[in-house]
Amino acid sequence: MIVPYGHVIVLAGMIFAVGLVCMVARRNLIMLLVGVEIMMNGAAIAFVGAALRWQLLTGQVFVLFLIGVAAAEVSVGLVLIVAAYGKTGSLDPDAYNILKW
Amino acid sequence: MISALTPEPTLLITAVALSLPFLSFSVISVVTRSHPRLSAGISVGAVAVSLMAVLWLVVLNRHTGHPIAYTGRWIVAGEIHIRFGFLLDPTSLLMLTLVALISCLVQIYSLGYMAGDPGFSRYYAFQSLFAWAMMNLSVSSSLLQLYVFWELVGLSSYLLIGFWYEKFSASQAGKKAFVMTRLGDTAFLIGLFLLLIHFGNLDIQALNNVGAAARMSPWLMTVSALLLFGGIVGKSAQFPLLTWLPDAMEGPTPVSALLHSATMVAAGVFLFLRLFPFFSQSESAMTVFLYVGTITMLMASTMAMVQRDIKQVLAYSTISQLGFMIMALAAGGTFAGAFHLTTHAAFKALLFLCAGVWIHHYGTNDLFHIGRRGGRGAAIPMACLIVGAGGLAGLPPLSGFFSKEAIMATLAELHNPVWVWAGLTGAFLTAYYAFRMVFIILFPGETESVLRKEGDTGPSGSLAAAHKRTHDHVMHWPLIILAGITLVLGFFEEPLNLFLLTRQGLHGGGAVPHSGVAYGSMALVFVGVAVAWFEFGRKGSPRVGFVERVPFLKALFSNRWYLDRFYSKMVKTILDRTFSRLSAENERLAINGSLDLFARFIVAAGRFLSFLQSGILRYNLMILFAAVTVLILFFWIG
Numbered sequence: 001m002i003v004p005y006g007h008v009i010v011l012a013g014m015i016f017a018v019g020l021v022c023m024v025a026r027r028n029l030i031m032l033l034v035g036v037e038i039m040m041n042g043a044a045i046a047f048v049g050a051a052l053r054w055q056l057l058t059g060q061v062f063v064l065f066l067i068g069v070a071a072a073e074v075s076v077g078l079v080l081i082v083a084a085y086g087k088t089g090s091l092d093p094d095a096y097n098i099l100k101w
Numbered sequence: 102m103i104s105a106l107t108p109e110p111t112l113l114i115t116a117v118a119l120s121l122p123f124l125s126f127s128v129i130s131v132v133t134r135s136h137p138r139l140s141a142g143i144s145v146g147a148v149a150v151s152l153m154a155v156l157w158l159v160v161l162n163r164h165t166g167h168p169i170a171y172t173g174r175w176i177v178a179g180e181i182h183i184r185f186g187f188l189l190d191p192t193s194l195l196m197l198t199l200v201a202l203i204s205c206l207v208q209i210y211s212l213g214y215m216a217g218d219p220g221f222s223r224y225y226a227f228q229s230l231f232a233w234a235m236m237n238l239s240v241s242s243s244l245l246q247l248y249v250f251w252e253l254v255g256l257s258s259y260l261l262i263g264f265w266y267e268k269f270s271a272s273q274a275g276k277k278a279f280v281m282t283r284l285g286d287t288a289f290l291i292g293l294f295l296l297l298i299h300f301g302n303l304d305i306q307a308l309n310n311v312g313a314a315a316r317m318s319p320w321l322m323t324v325s326a327l328l329l330f331g332g333i334v335g336k337s338a339q340f341p342l343l344t345w346l347p348d349a350m351e352g353p354t355p356v357s358a359l360l361h362s363a364t365m366v367a368a369g370v371f372l373f374l375r376l377f378p379f380f381s382q383s384e385s386a387m388t389v390f391l392y393v394g395t396i397t398m399l400m401a402s403t404m405a406m407v408q409r410d411i412k413q414v415l416a417y418s419t420i421s422q423l424g425f426m427i428m429a430l431a432a433g434g435t436f437a438g439a440f441h442l443t444t445h446a447a448f449k450a451l452l453f454l455c456a457g458v459w460i461h462h463y464g465t466n467d468l469f470h471i472g473r474r475g476g477r478g479a480a481i482p483m484a485c486l487i488v489g490a491g492g493l494a495g496l497p498p499l500s501g502f503f504s505k506e507a508i509m510a511t512l513a514e515l516h517n518p519v520w521v522w523a524g525l526t527g528a529f530l531t532a533y534y535a536f537r538m539v540f541i542i543l544f545p546g547e548t549e550s551v552l553r554k555e556g557d558t559g560p561s562g563s564l565a566a567a568h569k570r571t572h573d574h575v576m577h578w579p580l581i582i583l584a585g586i587t588l589v590l591g592f593f594e595e596p597l598n599l600f601l602l603t604r605q606g607l608h609g610g611g612a613v614p615h616s617g618v619a620y621g622s623m624a625l626v627f628v629g630v631a632v633a634w635f636e637f638g639r640k641g642s643p644r645v646g647f648v649e650r651v652p653f654l655k656a657l658f659s660n661r662w663y664l665d666r667f668y669s670k671m672v673k674t675i676l677d678r679t680f681s682r683l684s685a686e687n688e689r690l691a692i693n694g695s696l697d698l699f700a701r702f703i704v705a706a707g708r709f710l711s712f713l714q715s716g717i718l719r720y721n722l723m724i725l726f727a728a729v730t731v732l733i734l735f736f737w738i739g
Binding site: 020022023025029032057093094096097 | 178179652717718719722725726
């Protein structure tokens with residue numbers, strides 16, 4: 001392995017943090033979804049790095065599943081956003097305080 | 102990655118030839134999209150340099166007996182190794198030359214045909230994409246690599262058929278072509294998996310190695326051969342999947358000349374040729390191929406006999422000639438098939454490009470209209486059309502004659518005389534419909550007034566008329582070159598045979614002259630031409646074909662043997678009535694019902710739990726992550 005595993009983990013953590021900030025700080029539902037995607041990719045990088053580190057294919061297989069899950073998540077998420085936008089006319093997550101009735 | 106590290110000239114030239122069209126595709130689609138002339142220049146220049154490189158390659162390797170392979174590892178997973186690279190042998194060199202030459206000529210021709218079209222740059226980008234994919238397909242060293250480029254070729258076909266996407270019929274035709282070829286390709290892919298699992302290797306050379314492939318059981322061999330043949334059926338428009346090709350004529354005519362007659366549809370035949378030693382190990386599969394080829398050949402030529410649209414006639418004749426090639430290969434005549442593939446590419450591209458000249462001028466595809474508006478006045482296309490039709494029909498000094506005779510000789514060697522009779526019938530029908538087309542244009546009977554001709558606009562509008570003269574020049578040269586090739590190619594049968602036979606494992610198929618069959622087919626060709634002349638050529642001729650007088654046959658042939666109707670009915674009953682109804686019921690009862698129940702439970706639970714949180718999403722998330730971080734820290738440190 002040319003790149004040390006620790007560096008891969010750090011990179012994965014950084015990407016995860018970027019996604020986290022994106023999710024928490026942005027005031028847009030679509031950016032929320034984007035944040036989830038970025039976090040998933042961070043996790044995927046960690047998986048691939050681990051697969052290379054321990055020479056096991058399982059990690060790569062997990063990443064394939066992760067990609068599938070991410071695609072499904074985006075499609076479902078977008079549908080939910082469209083439905084929610086139709087209902088309230090706003091994309092700001094703070095507008096959805098009806099969670100507390 | 103490449104095994105040979107020293108830059109050998111062959112490798113270098115191949116790499117240049119194979120990457121230039123892709124470069125031009127990227128440059129056109131990213132940078133020069135808004136400069137049509139520059140895009141066309143880049144595309145034509147790239148393909149011309151590729152052509153030079155390919156010709157150089159052929160000259161360098163003309164005496165090489167053994168195939169040259171440059172490969173590197175591509176996919177390694179456990180026991181499975183798939184390689185990526187070039188495999189240069191006589192077959193791939195022949196195909197490479199063909200593709201580069203015809204791509205180059207067609208791109209030059211398109212300068213005139215597509216002039217003034219709003220999508221000029223897009224057109225050249227797609228043409229470059231096609232040239233790249235097709236050339237790479239020809240030299241692929243493993244079947245998986247070939248499959249990738251096979252699909253890329255299919256994609257560029259889809260893009261170019263639907264090039265005038267504002268036209269509903271064009272976008273529909275593109276979709277149909279895509280879906281129907283995909284049906285075949287699915288079988289192809291399943292075949293690839295089967296081979297990968299049971300043979301463990303997709304290298305073309307390994308598959309063609311007779312001893313190694315014998316490890317598979319005969320039953321498995323037949324099944325995988327049939328599945329791979331599914332891809333050929335789709336791509337080369339053979340019997341069950343042949344109706345996409347006539348519809349593909351919605352694309353611009355140069356596209357029909359390049360993709361849907363000369364090169365792309367021949368990719369199926371090329372694959373058959375490439376894997377011939379593999380396929381020929383399964384007797385029963387070869388018999389199936391022979392049946393498929395024969396049925397296609399006869400069916401398509403009957404359809405060609407009643408069409409009024411010049412491009413449709415040519416499309417059906419393409420299907421029929423591809424059927425001929427499949428027949429020849431399935432009968433064991435590798436050289437006959439390869440030779441017919443070569444000659445057919447030249448004369449069919451020629452015929453399409455001739456038709457394109459008239460379509461460009463008169464704005465109609467109808468044979469009778471072209472004739473009445475003075476189609477024969479255009480001397481160069483008319484002469485070239487006659488040469489091309491002579492090649493298609495197989496008149497003696499032209500290239501089609503030699504290749505057709507080679508096929509007939511192969512068929513005559515089979516034990517069952519049915520095949521050679523089918524071939525002879527096909528030769529007669531071919532001669533008839535080819536010269537029906539020629540005579541309708543050449544002897545129009547009465548002519549329409551010239552005024553109507555002025556009023557019409559070509560596919561690219563009145564702009565075409567303004568620059569007619571310069572376009573003629575640019576459109577005529579490719580015609581003349583192709584006509585020259587059609588005239589002389591037949592005399593290169595022996596050198597070509599020697600060139601191809603040097604390949605290991607590709608034995609036999611030397612055209613042994615069988616005098617009875619040879620004279621018989623020649624006589625039938627002349628009879629076909631004479632019948633066409635009697636019905637469409639001579640003064641006071643009825644101008645109605647003998648098939649068209651029988652209403653039943655006419656309806657059957659012009660409706661494509663009701664194949665399309667059958668397919669749409671199948672789709673309706675199987676997909677619409679059965680599957681979609683089943684899934685609708687399933688959705689209503691099982692999915693919706695259970696989900697509703699689940700959702701009701703969740704809602705109730707949420708109502709109960711919601712008093713725990715603030716109701717603002719971002720705070721909830723932040724608390725969630727903070728809690729998780731604290732937990733992680735707790736377990737890590739503690």
